[in-house]
Each structure stands twice: as C-alpha cells, then as structure tokens.
Amino acid sequence: MLVQNNVPLQAYNSFHILAKANALAHITTQADISTLLADPFWASEPKFVLGGGSNVILTGDVKPLVLKVEILGRRLVAETDKAVIVEAGAGESWHDFVAWTLAQGWPGLENMALIPGTVGAAPVQNIGAYGVELQDRFDSLDAIDLVTGQVFTLNAAQCAFGYRDSVFKHSSAANPDAGQQAIGLKDRALILRVRFALPKPWKPVLGYLDLEKKMAEHGVDQPTAQQLFDWVCEIRRAKLPDPAVIGNAGSFFKNPTVTPEQCADIIGRDPKVVFYPLADGSFKLAAGWLIDACGWRGKSVGKAGVYEKQALVLVNRGSVDGPDGATGGEVMTLAKAIQTSVYERFGIWLEPEPVVV
Template sequence: MPGPNLAPPNGASALQIEVDVNLKAYNTFGLPAVARRLVRVREAADVRRVVDHPELGRAPKFVLGGGSNLVLTKDLDPLVLKVEITGIRLLETREDAWIVEVGAGERWHDVVAWTLDNGYPGLENLALIPGTAGAAPVQNIGAYGLEIKDRIESVAVMDLVTGRPALLPAEVCRFGYRDSVFKHSDFGGLADKSVITHVRLRLPRPWVPVLGYLELERRMLETGNTHPDARTIFDWICAIRRAKLPDPAVIGNAGSFFKNPVVTAEQCRDIISRDPGIVHYPMPDGSVKLAAGWMIDACGWKGKTVGGAAVYEKQALVLVNKGDARGAEVVTLARAIQESVYGRFGIRLEPEPVVL
C-alpha cells in the first residue's frame, strides 16, 4: 500500500514509502509476512536519501533482494529496503578477462544468460540459481564445481550509516562456503550495515570449462561430447536442475535448504564404515564434503510434511511450500530433519536460508 512521500531535507527526489506491504510475492518460499514500511531502491542514490532522511535514517533496516534465501516467520518491523537496481554492461575488456558490471536487482539467471548471449562465458555452471545478482556474493552462491567468489572482481556497496559508497575488492569480502562478510554483523562484518548496489564480475579469458562434477561427467559420457562449449554446459545444467529442483514460480521453495557439511577425512571414513553408500566429495585441502540431500533421504524424510511445509519428493535437500505453509512450519520441519540426521550420522546440518 503506498504511503506518504517523504522528501529529504537536501531537496533530493522524494522517497515513496509503502506501508503494510504483503511480502508473500517477494520471497520465493511464498511465505506470508508483512513489511510495516518498505522503500524500493532503484538507484544507489536512493540509499543516500534514506540515510539522510531525519526519520528513516535512524530506523532499523532490512535489505531485501529476490527473497530466494529467506524464511519469514513473522512480520518485519524494520524499514525494508527492496533492492531493484537494474542494468548489465561490459565495463572493461582486459587481456585476461572481461569485467561485467551488474545491478544488484537483476535476476541472477538473466545475468548468466546475458553474458553467454554477448560472448562472455564463465558463469554457465551457475545457471538457474534463484535470486538476484546482489544476493549472489552475500551467499557466495555455488553449483557444479564453481562458486561466485571465483568470478567476483569487486562489490559496490552503500554504507547505511554514512550513505557513502565503497568498492570492495573480492579479497576483502571474506568469501567462504555459502558465506561472506555480508552475512555477519560482528568482527567487521557488513550485515545490516551496507547495501550492495552493483557487482563486478571477472570472466577469465581464455575461457576454461569447469567440468569436474559427477553429473557433468555423466553427461559427457552419455553424449560423447568430451569438449562441451559454454552454451552446452549451460543447457546441461539447466536440464539437470529442472529435473530435480522445483521452479519457485510453481512450488514455493528457497533452493537447497541445508549446506553440504564438510568433515575431516577421518570423520568421513568413520561414516563410510557405517554407511558405505554415502555420497561424498574429497576437497583440495584434504577435507571431505558430504551430500546433505543423501543423508536426509537416508533418514526417510523425502515427501514428509509438517503442515503446509514438505520435503520435496524429487530432492530431499529442498523444502517446499505445498501452498499454505507458514514460516514456523518450515522451521519445525527443518529442525526435525537436523535432529534426525544428527542422530544417525553425528552431523549437524546448517541451514542455508536466513530465518527471520
């Protein structure tokens, strides 16, 4: 619902404040919640206008992108900043890379498709990941052997206290497995302290495919194509994801709900001695990544429900909204899964989405 126009004292453009906004359409799980006040950030200057405003500048804030990594369990009292900055452009061509700048509000899959259509490969392994470009570095999204940290040049942010812009090189973003400086508020973290406005991607030249993933190797064997181009890899990954992951536009979900746990080689050997079939991936540092979906499935959770929340029938790593789920039901189901997996494997699964 539109609210009053609140003009900042410096005479900049007025900010349209929307009140009591239903957020069901703004989170991919389709969970009901209401934002008491919401401002759409369509350019970086809008952040400065919010910060400079005598009322809005002091209000607690929550930054909302595509809502693809979010479980809403209650209405939101903080001022919601809905990031809708668009635009994709080739910023620079270097001898060893293309630098592409993307507005934080762009849909991530559209970014991947745009780079391929324009001859700048390197993101194809990250096709069909839900969410926006601005959320990609926050979560350090990854799939099929590639993480976004491998393609980040820098991240442009606006400070929510001072309103000042900054360009953060990849090395200061503290990227980890589904983690970054943007997810933490302590020890220099930037959660609730900044808004990502643009992401600069570094796409290496010459292009080198990332193929060391089991399902891609299987596709190469099935097709006989051992040297696929970027478009072929893109098509393969879209087909793989569509076969096992639900479309949020059809069935509400937040993608993979749990992180794949990383354990020591010794821990892995102990689990294999009890469950020889567990799917696992050796890591370069000697640790081992375990397939969380396999463990959840082994505990018998596929298809189980709590109220309107359910474990997806085709992929146990995904929790879905059967149509009328509430956030509390999703959380209850997730906690039951965690306890079940811990009881059998001694592994505590960590959720990927933010729970509010």
Template sequence: MHIESGVSLKPYNTFGLPAVAHTLVRVASDADVRQVVDHPQLGLAPKFILGGGSNIVLTRDMPQVVVKVEVMGRRLVEERPDGWLVEAGAGENWHEFVTWTLANGYPGLENMALIPGTVGAAPVQNIGAYGLELQDRFHSLDAVDLITGRSVTLNASVCKFGYRDSEFKHSLAGRTLITRVRFLLPRPWKPVLGYLELERKVAETGITNPSARQIADWIIAVRRAKLPDPAQIGNAGSFFKNPVVTPEQCRDIIGRDPEIVHYPMPDGSVKLAAGWMIDACGWKGKTVGQAGVYEKQALVLVNRGGAIGSEVMTLARAIQESVYGRFGIRLEPEPVVV
C-alpha cells in the first residue's frame, strides 16, 4: 500500500479532465486492500475505486479516498474440455490481456480488442463490442469487501450484468474492490461475425473463415479508423448507451425517421444507434467550451484541449435534450460522472 496526498488525476483519466485527489492509495494485492480497510483514518472514509480512468467524467476534486488498483498478473488457470480458464489481475491493461490470450492460443476475447481500460473495470461496465459482451466469457472474480476486509469470490449471478451495467455500479459501488477476474474461453472456438462492420471485412477480404487473430486485427483497424486515441485526443469512448426500445416504439420512430439505424435483439426488443441519432440532430463536430463531439463518430465526446468536466456535461445534457426533442428517447451516459 502506498499513500499519496494532493494528487492530480488528470494523467489518470483518459478524458484528461482536471481534478485532485486529496488522498490516493495504490494497492497491488489483497493484503494492500486489507491494510486500507484496517487503517484508522482510511478505513472509515468513503472510497472511490480507480482503474484505467477510461470510463469516468471528473467534474470536481475528489474528497473520497481514491484507491488506484494496480494488481497485476496473467495466467492460464486450467485447460478444460469445454474451454480455457484464464485469469488476470485487475490492474492489467485490458487490450494487452486480450493480446496475451491470443498469443498463447486462447481465443474468445478478440471481439473486445482495443477497448481502453483495465481488466478490473471490465466487469463493472460489462464492456462489449462487435457482438460480444464480457458476460458472455465471464467465469468469476475475486474481490475484497471494503467494509469487512474479507476476500470473496463472485459469480455472474451476484454481479447482475446488464447492458453496460453491473451490480458494481449499484449496491457494490465503493464497497467491493475487484482484484482478479477469470474468463472461460469456450472450445471449440467459434468466430462471432454477426456485426455489420465484420461482415463488410469478410466481403472485402474474401476471408470467410477468419482466425481469432484476424478478427482482432479487423476490429483494431475499425476502432482506430473511427475512434480517437485517448493519448492524442482526450475522450472516454462511447459517451452514450445505445437505447433499447420496444418494437412498437421502433416502428413509431421509423415512421418519422425511416433512415434510423436499428438492430433487432434476441429478446424481441430493438437497439437504436445513439450515434446516428446524435448525428441526425446536427451535433457531429460541434463544441461547447473546450468539449466537443468527435468529427468521425458522433457517439464520442472529446476534450479539444483544456476542457473541464462541467463543459463535458453541459454538452452531454444539450445533446440529450436535442435527441429527446426529436426522437422522444432519453440517452443515458455510459461513463460514471463524479
């Protein structure tokens, strides 16, 4: 456990927003977390758990104890008839972990390549992309209860995964710190290609039976073409969730906007493309203060240089009102606003 005071969080959030942590504690093991819990001052203080900072919007300085998770390590736990059980420390970079699984012959996470952030933050958000979500490969995770200091192992039923959601955003928020995550990567491996941009890659290349590494390469290329690199332009990835509506609601919207991009879901509901709706409202490339809408993808809000959290949220609320006014749909932000 390493304790620091008055730490700038600007380098620790991909939006590059200014904020100061009055107290920041780095933890690299379960034992470090228990030290925090047992500490006479830190133990009783409210806590904010920080991973890679890729899914937060900082609007103020942080009075809570900011616990930065730096638990490392990657390993094959077990090779089973039904798949490879792999584990990573919560502080590991997500994309580097995906790359490691592919390099070692454990396919199954390739559709989620190049998603920013850490392994420990992935279950919190139930990250997903190109037809796959974390919950589809999740096995279990280890965590430490920040009230009792007790180590626990949680399965999917406790995590209550939803669309870009989990129990870690609700009753377990600020109470449970994830230290390790395990994934069951199924065998025999089957490619997940039922996504428009992947179907286009198959058509363009003529590769009808791509390997996991090929799929990862396609997804990396697609993401780099349409999403800004946080190292170059501050952002938190997709800022709004794609809204899910009933078939009746979708038909009503199509009646007014026949061009709207939408995807039927297995449960009969319909997912609408939030980026398309934002673009249709004329927001692409627009700016409020130093916060703007990315020119290549309207779903991404960016820091044009020196933006503060309140500017980002002013822009976000204006977009929400605009989309609601035209489509009757209230967009919900993906990042955690603090």
C-alpha cells in the first residue's frame, strides 16, 4: 500500500469540486488499514474516511490523511426462517449491491435502489428512500478503530441510527448534565463490511405517491421486488441528475420534522405544502417543496445552482472533469442563502445532508 501526495479529488466526489488531498491511501483490504495504523508516522496523523464521495462538500484541500475505502466482496452469511443475512465490503457500490441481492432472489433493499455511494457509507448516513431506511434492514457491521487498530462489531442499537444520522456522524464529548461520556465515532472508525437482514417472507413497502402512480400506470396491485426496483430507478432518474454528467450530492437538505401545530400553521398559509404524517404524531415536510416555494428552482450562485427538475438538489453547473466548476464556497453560499430564505418564510431552518469538509 502506498500513500500518495497531492492527489486530485475531483473524480472522488460526486459534486466534482476541485480540491486535493495532501495525502491519500487506497484501502482495499483490512490489512491495508492495519499496516497504515502500525506505521509510527501515519498512526498519529489525523484521518478522513472517504467512500464514494456522494455525500461530501469539499470547501478546500483536505489536510488530514484521506482513507479511500475500496474494500470489495459480497456473500451470503446465513439464512433462517425469518431472514437472509448478506454481507458486503464497505467499498462496494450500494446500487450494484442492491441489484445483486435481487439477482440472488433476496429482496428487501429494492426501495433504496440507485442511491449513490458505497455500502460502507450507507450506515453513516442511515440512507433511506420510499419508506425504507437502512436501519430497517441492518444486521451488524465490522469497523476498525483508527486510534487503537482494534476491529469491533456494532449492532443496530450501538449504531444509534436516526433520520440521516448515526454514531459515525458524532464525536465523543462529555455530557456534564448527564454525568457521562457521549460515545461518538466520527473520524474514529473506518467501516470494513456491513451485514443486512433481508426479511422472510418479503412484503412490498408501498404508500408513496410516486409508487402509487406507477402501480396505477401498470395496473399492478402487488408489485414484485424487481418491479419496485425498476420503478424506483425510473423515478429517481426522472427527478435527479446523474452525478457522472452533472455534479451533485443528491438531496442536499433533510426533510424537516415539525409538530402538528407547526404543520397546521404552514398549511393555513400555504395549503399546497407537501407533508407526511409520522408514527409519533409529528409531520415531515418536503424540503424540496419549501425551497421551490421560495423561488429557488433554477437559481445560481456562481457555478453552484438549484436543479431545475428538483429544488432539493444543488448542482455543479461546470464540467465534471474540468477547471471551470463550482467551488465548495459557492455551494455553501447558495445553501446558506436557501436556508435563510426558507427560515424567513416558514420559520424552519433546513439542515444539510452532506458532510462539509
């Protein structure tokens, strides 16, 4: 394994922002990271874990050692009466892994088809789409401690999953009010492989308007997993730009959750607001609708813009492989302007999904 210096990162982030890594190591096996951590110099250096780069906004060159995770492998771990347990290396393409599970006859991940990124990044973000989140299909994962070099396993409870959230997005910090230490693994752990429990018997997860439209269009009441996979791919391709053609990080903001009173107030002022009731009585608002209502669709700041087909997506209006693209500063200036605009109109502060580096 070789640590490279001054490595361009434009091809390693889906927004295709021009930036460099001061140093980068390709991690293709567990042994690679163990060797690196055994090196007296690199063991003590700050580190930044990079998967598919689909959820990252680079605002400048990256000073910590970049660990580019490229660990591959897919396998059946076990099969019981209740579930099929499958495992994938952290560097596997998420979408390719979903397609592979279906090809093996193991449904359960089809609603999350075409989500960009790698398998290892999926638990960090607790990715989700069309009524299914990663935590709904999660079994366990193996990771390595970047300080001690120890490999450990976490179950769902230990990952502390939340809406687009997990223990991997938080640093350890003392909580004097509770008299205890809050455990966080941000910049502390590198995920090696992830296992999923795909339920038996399988049942389709429906209920979203876009899926209901597909069912009506095809005259299907009970779609197969493959049909759902194909429909989700069609829906996402119609709404979202291909990062290989137009740089983007997918949905840029989280859908905010509000109280029934807040939702009723917004409906009173804007009856067309798009919202979804949640099991706990709160409501999730469509962030894209809020942004669109504030007139941001198609607008730009420098080479950073709001996608014409979906206001929730910010895009790079420059070329994906040239020097004329958006800077991280332009992206964040646009994002902050959108946040301010939505707050002034609706009293809601949108929270970005990508990690800002």
